Amino acid sequence: MRFVLATWGSRGDVEPLAGLAVALQELGAEATVCAPPDDDFEALLARAGVPMAPLGPSVKSVVAAPKPPSGQAAFELAPRLVAARFQTLGAVVQDADAIVATGLMPAGARDVADKLGIRYVLACFHLGGIPSQHFSPGARPGTPSPEGETDRRVLWQHDAERVNALYGPSLNSHRAEIGLPPVESVRDYVLTEHPWLAADPILCPSKGMTDLDVVQTGAWLLPDDRPLHDELEAFLGAGEPPVYVGFGSMAAYAPKDIARTAIDACRAHGRRVLLSRGWAGLDLADEGRDCFMVGEINQQALFPRVAAIVHHGGAGTTTAAARSGTPQVVVPLIADQPYWASRVAALGIGAAHERATPTVDSLAAALGIALSSETQAQAAKTGGEITTDGARVAAGLLVDGAMEGVKKV
Structure with missing residues (x-):
């Protein structure tokens, strides 16, 4: 066949x-x-x-x-x-x-x-x-x-x-x-x-x-058994779990200065940052040792090891984040992304950012919801139920x- x-x-x-x-x-x-x-x-x-x-x-x-x-x-x-x-x-x-x-x-x-x-x-x-x-x-x-x-x-x-x-x-x-x-x-x-x-x-x-x-x-x-590279392992092991930030292929739609905004919002919670370059072309806003850049990565291995996942709300990323049991913040930009944001909020496994262009304060507020003990518990529970x-x-x-x-x- x-x-x-x-x-x-x-x-x-x-x-x-x-x-x-x-x-x-x-x-x-x-x-x-x-x-x-x-x-x-x-x-x-x-x-x-x-x-x-x-x-x-x-x-x-x-x-x-x-x-x-x-x-x-x-x-x-x-x-x-x-x-x-x-x-x-x-x-x-x-x-x-x-x-x-x-x-x-x-x-x-x-x-x-x-x-x-x-x-x-x-x-x-x-x-x-x-x-x-x-x-x-x-x-x-x-x-x-x-x-x-x-x-x-x-x-x-x-x-x-x-x-x-x-x-x-x-x-x-x-x-x-x-x-x-x-x-x-x-x-x-x-x-x-x-x-x-x-x-x-x-x-x-x-x-x-x-x-x-x-x-x-x-x-x-698609099963993925690739190990994380040594430099990333070293960063993960050097402190508390960081927040992952990635906007996939959203080059033409990613909010202006989203990397700077996201880094500052994470720092407001005392969190380190893992920034995914992606087709959106995100880049480190400064040379702080609390930030690390990744390219194409095994999300199945990485997501369970971060504190929260900030992303655009694509179907694949939303599913991978939910499956990992890690809370997420969805900043929807186009197409089906508002739907996935609404589901994440309705299920209590993260937060939906209401506007496509976050400020430091608005993104920090959404992260506060995701990092709460209630959301963490619900995300972990739901992660075990994803088929x-x-x-x-x-x-x-x-x-x-x-x-x-x-x-x-």
Whole structure:
């Protein structure tokens, strides 16, 4: 059996597919991950022993710009991604049993699967893009809904129209080239009626939350047994546990001077700081011996050893922090990040910073909540309840589905 796993997005979109690929390999199946040709992702998949096929442009070239991408840039990127999926997947999936697609609106993946008559699964890492009567759609480039519109069914219909404007012309053009009829609603076609939710049910409960029949597997985690390097071990051992601060790939969105603000907020609590450079390009604000810079790191090994975790609220970082049992402070910036911030606060495992641009005082106040004994106890308790078998569950469903297909033939 062979499966093709496709995504275009940040590390939080790529690493879960690496985890799923490893789980499939453990069941005796083959798996290829189609992902953006960024060096970080190539190294990640090579470390996991997973074959990679490059898909689309580099993500870093898009998200690491000084300013957030414009609406015009989104309308230019969408058809490029559609074309890349038809080209890459068309070449890679010829002998595959199924395609699993994730990441930024993977228009083009199901079309290739349908043409070849193989199974297609859409997987998401949060509920934000799935139509629901419980919440409104998030922001998307295109014509906005009229000011004052509150009917969620109307708002979700407008969301579908924005997706059509972004992806529809290119998608239907490529479909015509391979003999497929046009799609009326790109979003609904991509999502299917049974999307998979690769998120922990404690952090992201799905029952009754969407209009679709969601299959929740749990988060897809990639095991990481890399040791921490000697210099970091020495810093950790030289005093009380520090506070970790990282904003992942948020180069264009990270608050101005966030490193300086975070260091001062941590010092207000007498805490040392571990600063993660990331694509956000954070840097030490001074040469204080109470600060240490890290690059790409094994979060599974590091997070249980810090006092608190300050981050942007990506699905992967939120899950890793929750699993570690360490309190967190989420400073949400875009997309699904406000949702994860709200869940962290609601569960009592950390604090949600209300504004995207913290001050020293506001971040210190949020850290005070995270460092309280009550939050520490709740974070430790919840950490022991986070599921860790999501990738194995998903891999089992894929293999079982492929076996059923063989039996029917």
